[in-house]
Amino acid sequence: MARPAARARLLTLTGPAGVGKSHLAHAAVTAGGDGGVEEAGGFLGLSPPPPTIWVDLADAPDASALWTRLGARDAHEAAGRIADGGLLLVLDNADRLVADIALDVAALLRSCPGLRTLLTSRVPLDIRAERILPVGPLPTGPGSPAEALFAERVRPYHRPGVDSGPGQLAVGEICRLLDGVPLAVEMAAEAVGTEGPRALLERLERGDCDPGRHRARDTPERHRSVAAALTWAAGTPAEGDAALLRALSVFDTYVDPVAVRRVTGLGHAAAVAGIDALLHKSLLLSAPGQDGEPELRLTYMARAYHRARLAADPRELRRVLDGHAAHWSAYAQDTAEALRAGRHLDQVLPAVAARLPDILRAARHLTSTGDHLAALRLTTALEVPLLRHCLAPEAAHEAEATADAWAAETAGRPAARAAGGEVAAGALVAVGRWAVDRGEYARAARVLERAETVAAELPVARARVAVATGELLRRRGESALAVGVLDPAVRRLDAEGDRRTAALARRALALLRAAHADPEAERPLLRALDDVPDDAALRASLLTALARVRRALGRDREAHETAREAARLLMGIGDPAQVAEALETVAVTSGGADGDEQRRHAVARVLAHAEAVRRRYGVVPDGDDAAGELARDLARSPTARPLRELRRDAERVSLHDALVAALFAPPPADGPARTARRGTAPHGLTPRQHQIALLVAEGLTNRQIARRLGISEWTVTNHLRVVMQKLGCASRVHVVRAVQGGTA
Template structure:
């Protein structure tokens, strides 16, 4: 900033070298508004290095009107490293003379009652040291106003913070134009090469380059100047491999503004040794970090981690990235991560320790995720969290394999099985798992208790192969798993393996063999009180019995659903309900099948299922849907079209159940799993058997026929389980309906529901 700026309004906003202030229209307007509010006397423009704080402040100050101040004084504090040097610069900017040792008191006496606008630029190194003096100045000079640009705030009561974020890296709205960040990149490409990068391929590369640079203006400007000797594709590849080709040769730009690393190195002087160490350690992370991550990688107590994390956020080295419904998270911009990784690489011992802590943290993360993924209230959050942390999980897995810690790799992958299934990561995970399996098996016999873990890994790998449609490989892996369980004396593992072998037998047409394996597994798992495993065995038993035409085929599934009510596991209930619908279809009970699969889809929509689960639910819905009108048949064809598309997209092997009609074209907006389930839920149910007009006359207003039916059975003294068996519903469904009955009848308990229903009966 210049030392003295006139107060007249200027024309189009321009910054360094006459270039327009890209993408800052909103910030420009808001900052201008704040600077004209009388109550805002201290305003700090803050944000990461290279985000454009100084450029924005300079542009806004050029519009300060005469009525706002008698003088606008700009002071660049970049070269000052202590308070005395900073106050000398301020005094010089104000035109003070004869003050050998300027102080806030003397400067305040000089300003007095005049209307002065003091703009302090690049205060990063001295901002915390100037805070008491600035507070004193504002108290002594009632018409003084201060604007500061700094990565760190002053932390005084009078301060108003104005954070500046990186530029948007995606086009605004739903148009097909280029983003603000990409426009800046194009403007900064040298004039000799600019016309050469306006082609489609280059524009796509430029958009991805801007995303890799997190929309940071300084990084974009300098990287763009490398275009010419390097093509956009080569630049993008360099960025993806962690290289940042900075080649600025502008002679009139300070060294610290010629690259983001230069700006960060300059700002490093404001960090404590502990903060620098923590930044180096956090740089091993690929994705967001939370308080627990900081605690683990820094080797800190929870309170120490909270304090240092807060300091790094306030110094704009970490950016808030809070997820909806989750704990606060923070991310490091890519160029910042690269800077501190290079510092870490110069300290081999610290680097080794940081990476070891990172691997340990993600092994613990996976162990906690295992239980979270099976809890109804936490499942969605953990699915989201695993996907967010996937780059770090990959890094941890590769690091563990490089160290030969293959048992830890197996434990981590098995713990994340549910999330890997939902996010369609099984093909990638299977390659990693088999590599560690091979290494463990190559190590030969062990006496360290790893045999059950090896058997678990083989069973999981076999299931994943079965999901991928490779039945031969699945059978081989599952057979080996069963042998290991037998050798180790783990009957529960043998029984769970038998369930998968039974499913392979069922798919191959050996229904009686499948029944035998399922019955043996049910007996073993019931005896061990393994509810989830026993429910899976009953699902197989029911499907096999239904294939044989057994009239009691539904019974195992109804028992499984009852048992699963004791677990907080909506995903397991959804799978059982889909299989119940399939069994009912085999028995010719389409309306009852449709009710079961609808309930399953509601659970999958709320709690997320994998692609194979959703596809099976969609196809079962289509088979169970009533055939009443052309419109309904068209809807069913669309559901089948979506199922076909999802199978192709996610590599789900063909199912064995017969489909009712030819497939139609899927709606363009129904190709996500959530949208597909929503579409399938719009398929109408079969009509209730009861006469609606007669029911309307007798049931309380607001109750559906099913709710009225359940209320009547409550009045008869039935338990939820008895009602579920009578109506062929899951106990969970009865509980939900009964809750609605109590709300509609304004009854605090089922006893009151029974009383109301008896009174109505006379």
């Protein structure tokens, strides 16, 4: 503070209500012990320090209180009394009198060269001599000044519950929720009682914005509650300001001119002018955003206060919430377009995460008002960040419920079903794909069955559902059923020109063919790659599948290069399931556990990253256990101990860094070419399926096989189902006979 103040004759401390402007002024004027602020003389550039007159204008009805304190009747007489003498004049809590005293203070400064003035107010005087110093909230976070203030103000007999464990975590969340505004933090701390900070946090999250029920007896009336503080600070705001504050109170996160226009109906110029007015009066907080543009928001105290006033008018509340939902629906569509255009996720995900409360609130409002399709469009547009990157997995449950509500509402109304069926089916397919990636196959089957019902009279939508169903069947090991579902879906999608979904179907078909060692297995993938030249994320997924197919056909070096190309494409755009699959494919095509220690270490690093990504995001392998076999081989090799250390170190690795490690994975060692899987097991069984068939012939149960191979019992069941289909066996007994008879 000393640097701008040293050159100033008038320094104005501005900031939102309760931010501590008066406290900072006291710290500057008094000996400066609190906060290490310089003495008044040094602070204002004067030595020795001048006499100081402190005028608290909080309860002053008009400007006469200022002149009385200076022993004068008006500004002219006050100027005569001060004359050329040095004086520090502190005008505290001048919020309500700014308009009355601004020109008189300007005249005093012109007439009295030795006068220095320190003023605290939400609103500056707006005169030429003024230098403005914004006062912001306290920093929050572990060990922050906000938490220290909270701990200091908690009553001594309640302190043990806030200085460690869950209580301390709740305190940190309270300080963050209250934006680090000192007045709000003090009130919250004083409100902690026998219920503890967690109960207080729950109250605040419900919107109980007035925790200040146990304030000290000598607390000024304007600081006894949030409502009192805001009412005093705002006075009687202009109706335009009041209406804008009520509208902005529905936003839990940030606002911008576009948001203001959508919730108020104002034009661009009026919206910008309204925001500028609120900023000028310290009624909005401003911080630099990720894209360099300012991010504006109300404090928690102001938001809750104005939201309560908005709720008093149900018609206005509905209009504002409709505008809020329209804004976030448009934001969702813009974000989806940006992702399709290749915008990096490291730009999109933080922005969506920061705005998540508003996005979810908008979707719930649309659902509550019966606009189910708009809610589903919003959720589906943000499928990648909300579901695939797990920013809001609860959105899957809400999308299901919303689609069910729409289906119930449109039952018996064919025209309504035809108009909205594609949207509802698309949302259910998104949830179904998410459930498949998480290994929730039973849930995925239920969701996709509902999607099929919704899309019954819509051929294209039905084909899209079939592609998701075919992928589910493939993952469950039901190969014949999967092919039967996918083949007609591809034909329909080709006919309708839906190349993207057709490419997903061809991907599944190619992996099914590779499982049977079909030498033509890569043809569907090559066709799919030709069909989607501009969709980088989908092309990466197709390339990963192509690498797996080429590995199955014994072309390891070619497979490795393809997998590395997939990893390169996924940089910045891949979702966790895609990244994990690409990492595993790079690892298994690098030569496995063979080779020297350096090679094994590099492969183990990539594999550890893949495992970490799967654990963190809850995504499961898709049935190909090659990565699991590699991990077990590495665990039996001299790399076992380093592998454990790599797994520990990989827990927090970013998707980007994991993919970088994959790019540096070694290629397969030179050696004799590996033969395709066709030669390793009869009847098109994969090596894993053949291994399970042999263990069944030994008399092992599914559970015993799972334990021996280090895989889940569910995976064994799926593999065995495929074995029985391929061998034409009706039971385990027939599998044993086939194996012992030499047909397997």
